[in-house]
Structure formats: structure tokens, C-alpha cells
Amino acid sequence: MTDAQKTAADTTLRAPGDSPPDTRPAPVPLLEPREGIPPVVATDEALAEVVTAFAAGTGPVAVDAERASGYRYGQRAYLVQLRREGAGSALIDPVGCPDLTALGEAIGDAEWVLHAATQDLPCLRDIGMVPTRLFDTELAGRLAGFARVGLGAMVENVLGFALEKGHSAVDWSTRPLPEPWLRYAALDVELLVDLRDALEEELTRQGKLEWAHQEFAAIAAAPPAPPRKDPWRRTSGMHKVRRRRQMAVVRELWTARDQVAQRRDVSPGKVLGDAAIVEAALNLPPNSHALAALPGFGHRMGRRQLEQWQAAVDRARALPESELPQPGQPLNGPPPPRSWADKDPVAAARLAAARAAVTALAEELNLPQENLITPDTVRRLCWEPPAAPSRETVAEILTGHGARPWQIEQVAPILTEALLTGAEEG
Numbered sequence: 001m002t003d004a005q006k007t008a009a010d011t012t013l014r015a016p017g018d019s020p021p022d023t024r025p026a027p028v029p030l031l032e033p034r035e036g037i038p039p040v041v042a043t044d045e046a047l048a049e050v051v052t053a054f055a056a057g058t059g060p061v062a063v064d065a066e067r068a069s070g071y072r073y074g075q076r077a078y079l080v081q082l083r084r085e086g087a088g089s090a091l092i093d094p095v096g097c098p099d100l101t102a103l104g105e106a107i108g109d110a111e112w113v114l115h116a117a118t119q120d121l122p123c124l125r126d127i128g129m130v131p132t133r134l135f136d137t138e139l140a141g142r143l144a145g146f147a148r149v150g151l152g153a154m155v156e157n158v159l160g161f162a163l164e165k166g167h168s169a170v171d172w173s174t175r176p177l178p179e180p181w182l183r184y185a186a187l188d189v190e191l192l193v194d195l196r197d198a199l200e201e202e203l204t205r206q207g208k209l210e211w212a213h214q215e216f217a218a219i220a221a222a223p224p225a226p227p228r229k230d231p232w233r234r235t236s237g238m239h240k241v242r243r244r245r246q247m248a249v250v251r252e253l254w255t256a257r258d259q260v261a262q263r264r265d266v267s268p269g270k271v272l273g274d275a276a277i278v279e280a281a282l283n284l285p286p287n288s289h290a291l292a293a294l295p296g297f298g299h300r301m302g303r304r305q306l307e308q309w310q311a312a313v314d315r316a317r318a319l320p321e322s323e324l325p326q327p328g329q330p331l332n333g334p335p336p337p338r339s340w341a342d343k344d345p346v347a348a349a350r351l352a353a354a355r356a357a358v359t360a361l362a363e364e365l366n367l368p369q370e371n372l373i374t375p376d377t378v379r380r381l382c383w384e385p386p387a388a389p390s391r392e393t394v395a396e397i398l399t400g401h402g403a404r405p406w407q408i409e410q411v412a413p414i415l416t417e418a419l420l421t422g423a424e425e426g
Helices: 003-010 044-056 101-106 117-126 137-144 151-159 179-190 192-206 209-221 244-264 274-283 288-292 303-318 337-343 345-365 375-383 391-400 405-425
Strands: 058-067 077-085 088-092 111-114 133-136
Touching (some): 044 088, 077 192, 088 179, 133 137, 137 151, 288 303, 345 405, 375 405
16 A cells, blocks of 8 residues: 555545535645656667556556646647556656657556646647546546646645645746756656545545546547637637737737747747737737837837738738638537527527526536536537437437537436427527
8 A cells, every 4th residue: 555545545535515624634745756756768768668667567557748838839748757556657858758659558558547638638649648548537526526626636635645836837848857846747646546546436436437437438539639720819809809900910910920939939928929919900000110119019029020020910901801801700509698599589598498407417416517518518409409309319419419428318308308498488
């Protein structure tokens, strides 16, 4: 039994509604990994040793990755941490070892334990690591009804340990990585398997373990997300931009910024802020002198940079009307719910009844509404319901929108009733 398992055995697993935290013993600070900070693996020879060790290990594999969000372009991994019984912990530098396919294959049949798996899986996939089975401790915490599901909060509430919290947002592309950062990274996987085991017990107790297994399988089987359409439309402050010519300025500046950021391998926000892009769009400056007077294009910006951004503005100003972007994105699905009452009062009544039913059931099951069924799925069902609502026809539509069997079993009856009730009230 590990130290963490001993602690877990002596700690009452808390879910919402249990006794307040001040009645429990203070969490034990976790200051050092059990075997110390492992050396950073940055050569093919050292990686081969790790592959051999983890292939020979037993049980689930704790996996984590650190990115440099806010510092570098993209979401690549700059450190990968693993831990497995019989192999200990490993810290791998994906810059020195950019292809971890052999490691992924060595542990491919094992269950991978991640926290907030959907955040790390894309960057792990890029370096050749793709799980076939996984256990997501954050999602498990949500299904079990925990209000706070960050790794630190879960380890503290479930296992009674306090993790260091100071280095989550640092620039992980820094080389060499400072020792305190490496200690933090190693501790992130130190207790993941212990946390997994305790959460599995709690989910079993609540009768939700099969629900969790279905959710984990869906994450593992999900294909990579397609490229986002018109990503420039997500510029912060975009709601202020109303005219199509202004939208064209946002698009041109966003595209120019993205190209510079990619070339320099820095976060786009460090090249030019979203607020500056919106200011330029709203003001349509005729020249670089006028551009320099706008917020975000101040005295620190060199003449060449100003001319670069002004060129993007000029391209947008010169576009013919036929090439200007259309306001809003083409709708793929129902309109915003706020417009339903005018467009289709009966659909609005169905949606109100469905939302109320989902809220009540989620509270009864002690889990977040969005984990019971996604709001988008509810909206689509209510906007285009089956001609003859029944549990079978509703279940068929929910399946088509990607709902898992456990979700359909829980919500099909209440959504069927809501469709019928909403139709009567509408």
C-alpha cells in the first residue's frame, strides 16, 4: 500500500452535501516525489530506457503534459510526465525527444489516467501517444458530484494531500527547466493512480461507474477536432464590430498576426492584442500615423510593425463589397434560444420544459447538467423534435447527436414528457 493509499484509507471521501471541510484533518503538504525528482529524459538512449521500464510496469499509467500556452504558438507539449507501478516516474522533454510513438505503444494496452484528458490528448497525439483506454479523474469528479474538480482540490478532498500550486502557468518552453518546476511536474502524476482508485470506489458506491466508463470510452474514441471555421470571429471584443468592412479589418489583422506568431513561435497575444485589433477595426485608420494613435499601437511599436499592421487595414479597406465577410457565422443548428419566442413559440415552450426537467434530474443525480446531457443536444431536440415524440424516437435523436447510452437511459423519459408538455403549453 502506497503512502497515498494509506492516507486515502483514513480519509472520508467527500462529495457535496457531506460534512464541512473544517471538520477534517488539515491536508498533508506533498513536497517531494517518493523517489525524488527524476532526471529529464532528452535523448534517444534515455528514452529507450524509459520505454523498457514502463513496458515492464504494471497497472494503470498516470500521464500528464505541460504546454506553454500564452507564451508559444500552438499547443504543443513541452514536458510529458508519467508514473506507473514498477517503473516509477519519468519526465520527458518532447523537444529533445519529439517522437514518443514507441512509448505510446509500450503502454498502449494499459489504462491511462489523466486529469482533464481532453486538454492533454491533442498535444500527446501530436508526439505519437494515443491511449486505447483512459480514466479521467476530473470527469470522474464531476460525475461523482464534486463541486471543485481541479487536480489540487481533488487530491486534497479525496486523498488528504496538498499539492503545490505555483507553476501551472509558467513558460514550459524554458530550457533548462528549473528544479522547482520539475518537482511540481513530477508531483502532478504522483497521486493520479491513487486518486483514480478512490474515485472508482466512489463512483461504484453511487452506481455511476458504468456511466464513467462510457464517458471515458467516448473520449478515447473521439477523432481529432477539425480546424475551427473562421477563427478570427472569436477575437475578444468582436461583439463591438458591426459593419462588414470593420469585420474585414479584424480578419486581415488576425490573419497577419497569426502568420507572424507562427513564424516567431510566440503566442499571438504577445504579437498584437485582441483589443488593438478591435480598435483598428472600429476606427479604420487611413494611415500608420493614425494607427499609432490607437490603443495597443503605442510608442513602443516600431515603424516597420506599424506599417505591417496598416497594410492589413489597407487590404481590408480595398476589398470589394462582394468579398467582405458576412455578419455572424452560418448557423449549423437551431437559432439562439433568445429568439425562439418570436420565431417559434411552441419550440420555446418545449425548450423551457426540457431545461426545467434536465435541471431537476441533474440535481437529483448530483452531477452537472452539461454532463447529464449537453445543452446543445437539448436545443437541437426541442427545435426539431420527432413527429411523434416517444422514448424510442427521442432516444434515436439523442443517439444521433452523440449521447451515450447511460445519458439516453436517464433523460429520454423526461425529455419525451417535456416535448409533449411543451407542445400543449405552446
